[in-house]
Amino acid sequence: MLYDISLQIEYHYPDLADAGRHQIRVMPADLPGEQRTIAATFTVDPAPQEQVERTDFFGNRLTELLFDQPHESITLKVKARVDRPAPVPRLDCSPTLSALAAEIAGYRGVDAASPHHFTGASVRVPIEQQTTDYARSLHTPGATALETISAINTALHRDMRFDPEATTVETPMLEAFERRHGVCQDFTHVMIACLRGIGIPAGYVSGYLRTIPPQGKSRLEGADAMHAWVRAWCGREMGWIEFDPTNAMMAGEDHIVIARARDYFDVAPVRGVMRSAGAHTSRHSVDVAPVV
């Protein structure tokens, strides 16, 4: 499917921001065989004093910005055309959890693709008894990794309520889980904790979600903002598979990838430190329209 994506993020600083350095991760990724970015522009207003492009440890593209003049607002804009074909359906050839453990142990490497980065606690995803117990209760003895992940993906959608008012980007994972509500970021962090708790390597994907549903289908949750979902390692043979617990589905042609890493901390769209006396307000709008 071909999409035109536009994103606008605005920050306002009523008391003038003095200086700031930011890392921005908002551009659709170019993923050979999975997703192709045909054209993309990224604009910043006012013009920053420095703007540098690079890739991070996990291979994600990012832009570093430096503002060193006082400014009262920053506007970031993305316009992109992306081709995201539907993934080919695959047979489940993932191992059982105990066989998966052996496969992980057999992986000698700490390269970006290594499952070892995704097994333990990370900055925003602690491994908690509650999420591990929940995940264990959904695991049928002898089930494959993929079956177990699917079961958890479905269960979380059933048990957690999507509620954009209930949490903020700072809400801890466990709090969202215990209250059984949140947005895509919370669903994703909870599922990652569940999977890591039972030994399945799991990571975070940030991206865009198709805004306008195909005819006859309802609009997906989280489509009016940037989206997030889960990727899990299903053994050497199947590799990484992506699930969207907010919508109880596998990530597919409706999901456009920006960045993949351990959790939100690694791939937050805007990260940064601002020297400013007061608070700020922000606005953020997304449109992902199929090209017809």
Add this chain to the structure above:
Amino acid sequence: MKLQGDHASELDVSGLLAGYDRTHDVPDELIAADGSIRPVWHDLIRALASMTPQEIGSRIARGDQYLRDAGVFYRHYGPQDTAERDWPLSHIPLLIDEAEWQEISAGLIQRADLLEQVVADLYGPARLVEEGFLPAPLIANNREWLRPLVGTVPRSGHFLHFIAFDIGRGPGGNWWVLGDRAQAPSGAGFALENRIATSRIFSDIYGHSNVERLAGFFREYRDALLDLRGDNSSRVGILTPGPLNDTYYEHAYIARYLGFMLLEGEDLTVRNGQLMVRTVGGLSPINVLWRRLDAQWADPLELNEASRLGTPGLLGAVRSGSVTMINALGSGVLETRALLAFIPRICEALTGEPLRLPNIATWWCGQAAEREHVKANADRMTIGDAYATRLPFELDDISAVGGKFTAKVKETVEAWIDDGAAHLVGQEAVTLSTAPALVDGVLKPRPMSLRVFLARTASGWRIMPGGFARIGHHGDRPELAMQRGGSVADVWIVRKDPVRKESMLPRDGIHLMQNLPGVLPSRAADNLFWLGRYVERAEHLIRLTRAYHVRLAETAYPDTPLLTDLSEYMSSLDIDISRSVPAAISTALASAFGSAAHVRDRFSSDGWLALADLQRSVTKMSGTATAGDDAARAMGVLLRKLSGFSGLVHENMYHFTGWRFLSIGRSLERAIATTFLLARFADPEVPEGAYDLAVELCDSAMSHRRRYAVGTNRETVIDLLALDPLNPRSVAHQFDELREHFGFLPGATPHRPTTDLQRAMLRTYAALASRPAYKLDTGALKDIGAGIAALSARIGHAYFR
């Protein structure tokens, strides 16, 4: 023990060692296995034996006095309180002979080279993981392994430049490495202070004992850091977490000792990949930074977001190769406790040789066979956090020592190991050797471990000939005996031949560095400026309080018009006159102290002690002084102490840019206070006695008597306190001072106004100086006061941003 030809008799020696009750089968540094005194100790023990207890006592007092005078302290973080504590010197040094030291050196240099190879691999090809020498999870789950720096080669080509090892002597008499300190080891500065104090205690013995000097090591290390700058004249910085850190004293001390800039994270910024210092003269590049800050706190943009100690963009500067960090950010991964399990095999694989100095036996429970071994031998092990960077005997929240938990845990040790296997490590519980310590005047054996420092120089690793010995408490369990709260001792490496005298003078060809006036970090300038203002403010508040209580003591009626006016004025300055020592005074002094704490490397210990003494006096007086005469006298005491501090600073401080900011703060505060004081007490409509009060508050009563034949009137008061430039208390005099200082600040010219700040000051000055005394009415004075106050913000804008 045979000590022939001594002036101390055998009897004296055996008397000295009568209480030395060493434990059977634990090696001792002083007494060999056969019961004889080890040769390296002979001189010291003989000398001690010939001293009376009184002499030993007075020698120790001399060392302690030095430490107190130098203001050596460390910050102790207790469960209830955080406080600065006296330095816990164990007065008997640890002696090691030359031959043994050479073996230790060779072992530690081998280990230093090995660790450099390991860390270069972990941030490079990671072959040690690929080839199975290190388990991947141990690296991937390690907080100190910094993904943003994987693939970055350090600017200097090396990750490690200054490291330390904690070592101890085990039961067999051999030395063991207990832990690697590869990130930002502390203690080198304290080792120097221990040396100075201990050599004062035993000055005669130290002078004759062929003890290796420490200065040569520091000189070579300093020169190595200067060389790392490359072709430029930038200064070397020491990055500190700030005054709240437990070893901040040491950071300030070593910065002074080596002549480096002491910097905090907010002093630094990054422009186009280059690390810069914010100075009063603008941004100035810096290439070499000795960090005493753990990596996690170094850059809130990419690491711990909550850090207020770091510099956003620092990692970017490292990636772009513009700065050499001592040690490279990320080298903390080498301190991981579990790594000790793998280092011996890695050594053989990479160098083809075994470790010359073994490390303490360690098993990572993330491996099945090792886990079973730890479970089966838990009673002989200390089991704790695999990722911790502390020493084996520094216990975690939950550790199991000898098969028992140190905290309340519901499970069994075995179940605990199975549950958290990948996060746990077992280490053999070694009994460390004992060394002599004076306990209530008697020599006693105490468990000991040693921290040894290594620096990379042009000719390879250089080892500090000495170090930092930690002396534990007496205890049944050696690992518990070594927990926090012990003391520290100097370490003497004793040679057979006389040693060379060393000094910090630079080697030939390198001239003494001159500090350019512009390289004063903005934050230091800001703190000095406010230190000047707060001290002056405190003085003004004390004078007001004294004037009030003097008058109160003289009258039976506290509601005379003058006292009413004065108390109103004091209330407007937030002085609560119902208390004899108003809180406003202690607040101003506490603020002065807070500012001074950030620039401790910039003024003398005497100045610091004077300020600390002042603060203590205020606290004491707050409880005791009563209104009237008593309070007035107390204020007099404070004023004298305050002028003691000001004298120390203004008489002894070199007239660097920093001194100018301190002086600007003082003059500005004095000008503001005097102008508003005149606006109030030189007004035509004031009660009787107000003119005299103003003259007294400005400490100008004598000048007034000599200068004018008449008593005080409005015009003489304004002339003397506002307009007379020869009166050091007048507003005009403050303007003269400010004009001179402003002329020497970066960007300015001394004899004509070239900066906005200079021009703004001249405008305000003209408003004052162009009026005769009778035209300086209350309205004009208030305008001038506001004009002077506005200069403060201009200074901040121009130099402290």
